[in-house]
Amino acid sequence: MSDPINLIANWLQGLLLGLGLSVGLTKIILSFVGAVVVATIGMLTVIFLIWLERKIAGRIQDRLGPNRAGPYGLLQPFADVIKILTKEYTTPDGADVVVYNIAPIMAVASVLLIWAVIPFASTVVGTNLNVGVLYIMAVGAFGLLSILMAGLSSNNKFALLGAFRSVAQLISYEIPMVVSLLMPVIFARSMGLVDIVEAQMPWFIILSPLAALIFIIASMAEVNRAPFDLMEAESEIVAGFHIEYSGMKFGMFYVGEFLHVFTVGALVATLFLGGWRGPWAEQYPILGLIYFYIKTFVGYFIVAWVRLTVPRIRIDQMLDFNWKFLTPLSLVLLIITAVLDRVLVLVNSERWVYSLVMFLANILIIWATVEVLKKTTSKPKRKEFPMRPVAMAPETSTSTEPSS
Amino acid sequence: MDNNWLYIGLFFLVAPLIPALAILAPLFLAPKKPNKIKSQIYECGIETYGETWIQFKVQYYIFALIFLVFDIETVFLYPWAVAYNSLPLFAVFEGVLFIIILLAGLVYVWRKGDLEWV
Amino acid sequence: MxxxxxxxxxxxxxxxxxxxxxxxxxxxxxxxxxxxxxxxxxxxxxxxxxxxxxxxxxxxxxxxxxxxxxxxxxxxxxxxxxPSGRIFNKNWIIAALLGAFMFIGLVIISMQTGASKTTLPQISGQLDTVSELGQALVSPNAYVIPFEVASVLLLAALIGAIFVSRKR
Structure with a gap:
């Protein structure tokens, strides 16, 4: 009972072979069933996530969150889903009908496709691509396209503006994300996610905490999540690129965003927190699955926590932060990590020396960055005014005061 | 072609199906009463003024250009990083030289003031 | 098939x-x-x-x-x-004929020299193509000069394109 998923897969394969199908066809059918199961579980997780997010938001904001619909508000997302399912689709005048309808589908599909390569346990993985990390970036490009399609086909000025700004933000933050993903690739010597998880003897967050930090920040910007949610905030641009979508089409954008945040948590868990690794995870794959989910929820909680704590930043601040701070920092980190890695391998150091030196190098870079920032952004000097009493009659040397 | 990419291909077929099903479901459940006022374009509650066209700033294009150059740089850097273990020592310097040349480009664009949004 | x-x-x-x-x-x-x-x-x-x-x-x-x-x-x-502008102008028949002639010419040439009969070189599935590409990119016998020249080319493209599209 330690490996239920493979047990079920083998039983299904035996069943299909017993029906007389060839082995190749059996593999195709099993892959198809696996794909459907992963995609459906992804969508169903979002229902739980909506409740979780609202409860966390409530607690951080010192209130209760939903607690009317069902015990502890657990039936709240079902109420939301039923409401959205019965809403009418209002298509705006002059909209490009085909492109307008494809955009929400592509937005969710591009996030579901990431789940094909993430390893859940030591024996359960969708597929072990040897270009896994770049495949994740590639399907991110489809998400970007869906935003452009939604904005450009809605025949609405706000949608156009929101779509362009959103795309400018997304492509800007893709560079630090891609460069910071090079660190796990250097440490694990491979781009496949299964190899990266198996090479995490100390977790990569210990080997390179700065890369994890840059990756989390860039991913928060990629999912349009606060503090980078200028494109969707109601007070800023009235919902941005999905302004003309109603009912379940808007629901798909919403679901896509939640699922993307959950996927970011899963990626942080896989790439930096050790994936399914944990005590006894190799013998009992079901334990690996549990560890993976716990780590994913830790990542999701961090993103939700930042969202509910920090105010929103403006678009020029956002782009400055990316091009003037994150990109040079991540490139410098890459240079230092590459050089140090080669030096340490030449000296033939053991694993714990390697981890310690890498960790200290990262702390050193963080300290140096903070020092540079302190010097370059100087606060304006507070002007010192001379002390004056608050209430005093104006001084006149010879005054003829009215006698009082 | 391995079994891996066959799975990806199947996933490409399955992944759009599930949201498509979710979007098709309200076609049976939701009311369909389009009228002229409901289909109008939203512009903060007033009638649409002028054509749907915004003043497109050159700054969008410049950011997309800079992104393109750095994207291609990472295309060259990924094989270098994957093969890192089996490379001779001077390969490190070659890679670092590559990154430094492009960092110089970024600094040039920064100093010329092309990274400002306004 | x-x-x-x-x-x-x-x-x-x-x-x-x-x-x-x-x-x-x-x-x-x-x-x-x-x-x-x-x-x-x-x-x-x-x-x-x-x-x-x-x-x-x-x-x-x-x-x-x-x-x-x-x-x-x-x-x-x-x-x-x-959407505006016409897709075809009045010379489209001549253009289509020229295109068809070029296509037929290319097909005949490829069939005569056997270019359409070469088979793909068989690469075994064990070969890690990305690692090989990485080694080829920095080894002095292979592509290190194009690798470094590519970075200079990208730098030139960046500076040139920014210069051209800058506001006057």
Missing amino acids: TGMDSLFLIFAVITLISAFLVVTTKNLFHAALWLIMTLFGVAAIYVLLNAFYLAVIQVIVYIGAIAILMIFAIMLTQRVMN
Whole structure:
């Protein structure tokens, strides 16, 4: 009972072979069933996530969150889903009908496709691509396209503006994300996610905490999540690129965003927190699955926590932060990590020396960055005014005061 | 072609199906009463003024250009990083030289003031 | 016809039809979308040829950067919302005949020299193509000079394009 998923897969394969199908066809059918199961579980997780997010938001904001619909508000997302399912689709005048309808589908599909390569346990993985990390970036490009399609086909000025700004933000933050993903690739010597998880003897967050930090920040910007949610905030641009979508089409954008945040948590868990690794995870794959989910929820909680704590930043601040701070920092980190890695391998150091030196190098870079920032952004000097009493009659040397 | 990419291909077929099903479901459940006022374009509650066209700033294009150059740089850097273990020592310097040349480009664009949004 | 052949046929047909639609659509934004479909078809053909790294790079660079750049350029130069302009002018018959002659000529040449009969070099599935590419990019016997020249070329492209599109 330690490996239920493979047990079920083998039983299904035996069943299909017993029906007389060839082995190749059996593999195709099993892959198809696996794909459907992963995609459906992804969508169903979002229902739980909506409740979780609202409860966390409530607690951080010192209130209760939903607690009317069902015990502890657990039936709240079902109420939301039923409401959205019965809403009418209002298509705006002059909209490009085909492109307008494809955009929400592509937005969710591009996030579901990431789940094909993430390893859940030591024996359960969708597929072990040897270009896994770049495949994740590639399907991110489809998400970007869906935003452009939604904005450009809605025949609405706000949608156009929101779509362009959103795309400018997304492509800007893709560079630090891609460069910071090079660190796990250097440490694990491979781009496949299964190899990266198996090479995490100390977790990569210990080997390179700065890369994890840059990756989390860039991913928060990629999912349009606060503090980078200028494109969707109601007070800023009235919902941005999905302004003309109603009912379940808007629901798909919403679901896509939640699922993307959950996927970011899963990626942080896989790439930096050790994936399914944990005590006894190799013998009992079901334990690996549990560890993976716990780590994913830790990542999701961090993103939700930042969202509910920090105010929103403006678009020029956002782009400055990316091009003037994150990109040079991540490139410098890459240079230092590459050089140090080669030096340490030449000296033939053991694993714990390697981890310690890498960790200290990262702390050193963080300290140096903070020092540079302190010097370059100087606060304006507070002007010192001379002390004056608050209430005093104006001084006149010879005054003829009215006698009082 | 391995079994891996066959799975990806199947996933490409399955992944759009599930949201498509979710979007098709309200076609049976939701009311369909389009009228002229409901289909109008939203512009903060007033009638649409002028054509749907915004003043497109050159700054969008410049950011997309800079992104393109750095994207291609990472295309060259990924094989270098994957093969890192089996490379001779001077390969490190070659890679670092590559990154430094492009960092110089970024600094040039920064100093010329092309990274400002306004 | 094996499974790989039928898959190749499907993707080749998708690519060719999308490429044809790129040049004949009236709406420029739709043309950009058909271009994206064409590039995706090419990426799928790369996968069929066992060039996995090239396939993901094709999607990341071409679809994720160059197609976005083209869409921005379209928006910069004209009002995309109103499709305008004629697709064919009155010389289209001569152009079609010339194109057909060139195509028939190329087909005859390739059949006579046997270019269409070469088989793909068999690469075993154990070969890690990305690692080999990485080693080839920095080894002095292979491609290190083009590697460094590429970085200078990218620098020149960056500076040149920014200079040209700067506000006067």
